[in-house]
Amino acid sequence: MTKRLSALILAVLASGAFAAGQPKAWDILREILFVPGVSGHEGPVSDYIQHKLPSGFKVQRDGMHNVWFTAGSGKPHILFVAHSDELGWVVDKITPEGRLRVKRSGGLLPETAEARPVLIHTARGPVAGIVAPRPGYDERRQQADSPEAPFAAENFDIFLGVSTEAEAQALGVTEGDPITPKKVLVDFAPGLMAGRAIDDRAGCAALLDAALRLKSDAFRGKTVTFAWDVQEETGLIGAAELAKTLKPDYVFAIDTFVSTDSPLESQRFGHLPVGQGAVLRAVDSSNVTPRTEISKVMAIAKKRGIPVQVGNSRGGNDGSVFLAGGAVDIPLSWPGSYAHSLIEKIDRRDLEALSDLILAIISDWK
Amino acid sequence: MNDRIAKKTGLLLALACLAVGSLRAEDVWSLTKTVFPIPSTTGNEDLLAGKIRGLLPPGLAVEEDGLGTVAVRIGGPGAPTLLLAALDGYGHMVSGITPDGYLTIDRPVAPPHARFDAYLLGQPVIVSTVRGPVQGVVSQPAMHLLTQERRKALVENFSLENAFVDIGVRSEREARDKGVEILDPVTFWPVLTELSGDKWSGPALGLKAVAAVLVAVAESLAKEPPPGETVIAWAAQTKAAARGRGNRPALGALRAKTKWDPGRTVVVDVIAAGKDGTAPVPGKGPVLILAKDDPTALRQAFERAAAGAGIACQFLAAADSPLALPFAGPQSEVLTLALPVQFLNTPSEVVDLKDIQALQDLLERFFRTGGGQ
Numbered sequence: 001m002t003k004r005l006s007a008l009i010l011a012v013l014a015s016g017a018f019a020a021g022q023p024k025a026w027d028i029l030r031e032i033l034f035v036p037g038v039s040g041h042e043g044p045v046s047d048y049i050q051h052k053l054p055s056g057f058k059v060q061r062d063g064m065h066n067v068w069f070t071a072g073s074g075k076p077h078i079l080f081v082a083h084s085d086e087l088g089w090v091v092d093k094i095t096p097e098g099r100l101r102v103k104r105s106g107g108l109l110p111e112t113a114e115a116r117p118v119l120i121h122t123a124r125g126p127v128a129g130i131v132a133p134r135p136g137y138d139e140r141r142q143q144a145d146s147p148e149a150p151f152a153a154e155n156f157d158i159f160l161g162v163s164t165e166a167e168a169q170a171l172g173v174t175e176g177d178p179i180t181p182k183k184v185l186v187d188f189a190p191g192l193m194a195g196r197a198i199d200d201r202a203g204c205a206a207l208l209d210a211a212l213r214l215k216s217d218a219f220r221g222k223t224v225t226f227a228w229d230v231q232e233e234t235g236l237i238g239a240a241e242l243a244k245t246l247k248p249d250y251v252f253a254i255d256t257f258v259s260t261d262s263p264l265e266s267q268r269f270g271h272l273p274v275g276q277g278a279v280l281r282a283v284d285s286s287n288v289t290p291r292t293e294i295s296k297v298m299a300i301a302k303k304r305g306i307p308v309q310v311g312n313s314r315g316g317n318d319g320s321v322f323l324a325g326g327a328v329d330i331p332l333s334w335p336g337s338y339a340h341s342l343i344e345k346i347d348r349r350d351l352e353a354l355s356d357l358i359l360a361i362i363s364d365w366k
Numbered sequence: 367m368n369d370r371i372a373k374k375t376g377l378l379l380a381l382a383c384l385a386v387g388s389l390r391a392e393d394v395w396s397l398t399k400t401v402f403p404i405p406s407t408t409g410n411e412d413l414l415a416g417k418i419r420g421l422l423p424p425g426l427a428v429e430e431d432g433l434g435t436v437a438v439r440i441g442g443p444g445a446p447t448l449l450l451a452a453l454d455g456y457g458h459m460v461s462g463i464t465p466d467g468y469l470t471i472d473r474p475v476a477p478p479h480a481r482f483d484a485y486l487l488g489q490p491v492i493v494s495t496v497r498g499p500v501q502g503v504v505s506q507p508a509m510h511l512l513t514q515e516r517r518k519a520l521v522e523n524f525s526l527e528n529a530f531v532d533i534g535v536r537s538e539r540e541a542r543d544k545g546v547e548i549l550d551p552v553t554f555w556p557v558l559t560e561l562s563g564d565k566w567s568g569p570a571l572g573l574k575a576v577a578a579v580l581v582a583v584a585e586s587l588a589k590e591p592p593p594g595e596t597v598i599a600w601a602a603q604t605k606a607a608a609r610g611r612g613n614r615p616a617l618g619a620l621r622a623k624t625k626w627d628p629g630r631t632v633v634v635d636v637i638a639a640g641k642d643g644t645a646p647v648p649g650k651g652p653v654l655i656l657a658k659d660d661p662t663a664l665r666q667a668f669e670r671a672a673a674g675a676g677i678a679c680q681f682l683a684a685a686d687s688p689l690a691l692p693f694a695g696p697q698s699e700v701l702t703l704a705l706p707v708q709f710l711n712t713p714s715e716v717v718d719l720k721d722i723q724a725l726q727d728l729l730e731r732f733f734r735t736g737g738g739q
Contacts, residue, residue, distance in 0.1 A: 112488040115712035117559040128559045130714045138479035161561030186490045186501045188534025194503050258510045263468050263530040314510040340509035341488045
């Protein structure tokens with residue numbers, strides 16, 4: 001008992017040495033989730049991030065809405081990057097009946113959007129709509145043995161409540177407007193929630209929180225860049241743009257770990273439970289982290305008393321586009337159940353451990 | 367008993383807080399918003415019944431039938447005219463709790479269509495327990511881990527066999543500690559979406575709008591009772607069919623027929639609308655269902671009421687619904703009036719506010735002009 005208490009006190013003291021203030025990542029996440037930012041339309045969420053950042057840093061923003069700042073100088077150069085875009089759709093065209101045909105922007109299961117409310121983010125503000133259920137949804141199929149047309153973004157439409165193209169246009173809706181599901185936050189308990197766009201707004205929130213708590217002596221003798229990039233969900237496009245100019249030695253991509261902590265998944269791999277700490281995403285579909293680097297991270301986490309789990313799963317990460325430029329990619333995460341859904345699940349303890357881990361790495365990385 | 371009532375009152379308040387919008391019961395649209403978030407599935411109608419009781423004018427004595435139906439009697443005496451709507455909608459209920467704390471679910475009655483269960487996949491839901499609403503989600507596979515085979519099994523052919531409600535606990539005991547019990551209703555998150563063109567959308571919105579219309583009519587008739595006697599009833603278990611041979615009437619309606627034995631019955635139901643441009647059309651007024659070719663006295667009374675008040679109506683030839691079936695006989699007259707609902711029996715039922723208002727106006731006009739006699 002005494003040993004445990006001593007370890008706890010040491011961990012608290014150690015964490016105080018590299019971070020200032022209480023973590024705010026959870027509160028930031030609950031706000032930033034509701035800021036729209038479909039891939040290619042990240043302006044509002046980039047505004048939010050830029051507005052939140054401490055004034056002491058020279059923040060840069062490019063035409064794509066990538067936002068970043070660099071602090072310190074010297075080697076190594078460490079880059080942390082989280083993507084600010086989210087899954088959704090864009091208006092492809094307005095039909096003569098006033099309905100919207102759409103193009104998808106990233107991979108959501110279309111079946112989970114059927115007969116569900118959405119918001120069209122027009123220049124004049126959000127307009128509500130409903131993804132129309134498939135035609136004949138309530139009728140017995142005439143030919144049960146013939147395959148049913150798939151319910152996909154390419155063949156569904158959105159009902160706005162109007163019946164002509166002119167009425168839809170009068171609402172301010174135009175081709176190219178981004179569309180998100182209408183979001184709700186499911187609070188299972190204090191500190192445990194589910195919602196749309198936890199991927200990767202949780203990464204954005206952890207990185208913002210770390211930036212807000214960053215002490216200048218933590219990055220003495222090294223270069224640290226924080227970046228919030230765009231268009232990850234449609235092909236790591238924002239990160240690729242950043243990689244043209246940023247040449248880090250190490251890149252820590254902050255993004256979801258696709259956890260199999262779910263009743264529907266095989267737990268052969270990826271079974272890192274929600275609520276048991278941040279994640280080092282050792283192997284995914286785009287990167288294999290060297291074992292030596294995993295050991296370095298785990299040693300830092302242990303020293304600071306930060307719970308971190310290591311696992312392998314699927315999905316790519318923004319850090320992988322920096323590999324060709326000579327960086328080592330070490331993706332960091334939280335265990336996320338139900339990835340790419342309306343109900344992405346996250347535990348506050350995991351998010352705060354992730355934010356603490358970012359700060360610990362800045363302080364201790366060599 | 368008092369403790370149970372207090373808990374249910376707390377649950378009602380908490381559920382109401384989940385809804386969007388004003389909660390003042392000052393008109394039929396506000397009433398619709400008030401009752402919208404209250405779950406009411408077959409066998410679990412008590413929360414909505416309680417809410418309706420609370421909204422009714424204090425002077426009216428509420429009658430019950432032991433199955434969950436509530437009714438009020440206005441005016442009299444005489445063979446009553448019954449105004450009847452459903453209190454229950456289609457939905458799901460907790461059927462079990464797994465050792466690791468996930469809830470399995472079932473339906474109390476057959477679904478309205480084959481895709482009904484599929485809408486649960488990956489959605490936020492509310493489990494209404496005696497301790498209050500418990501927030502949960504219906505699990506879905508992660509996109510990154512879907513193979514073609516798993517997609518076919520878990521998504522395209524999703525069924526209640528694969529429906530697990532995650533309420534954020536790790537054991538059966540933790541689930542029970544939250545108050546979850548077998549049979550608790552599981553319903554979609556009550557998100558009301560205000561669309562353009564005076565339309566609202568949400569789960570079970572048609573049912574709730576009709577229930578609100580009857581509350582508004584009861585309020586109005588109670589202030590100034592029309593000639594004769596009127597019973598206004600919100601019938602429980604209407605989605606359950608009475609057993610027996612031949613046509614299967616709605617159980618709740620059959621019991622209402624037995625209890626009140628009305629001479630005339632006006633059933634207020636919902637009807638699928640706006641399908642491929644065919645009638646009925648949302649926004650064009652309430653729908654009079656013409657089950658017989660003969661223009662009955664009841665139908666003529668409604669047509670006169672509509673014409674007198676300048677209320678547009680739609681007409682549709684269709685067989686009597688299970689709600690109307692028990693009342694169709696040589697000794698009694700029945701007419702079904704329906705609210706047009708687009709995307710009926712999906713999580714986003716769409717109703718036109720003009721239709722809700724017109725339905726209320728038509729019913730009031732009908733009773734005020736002696737249509738019930």
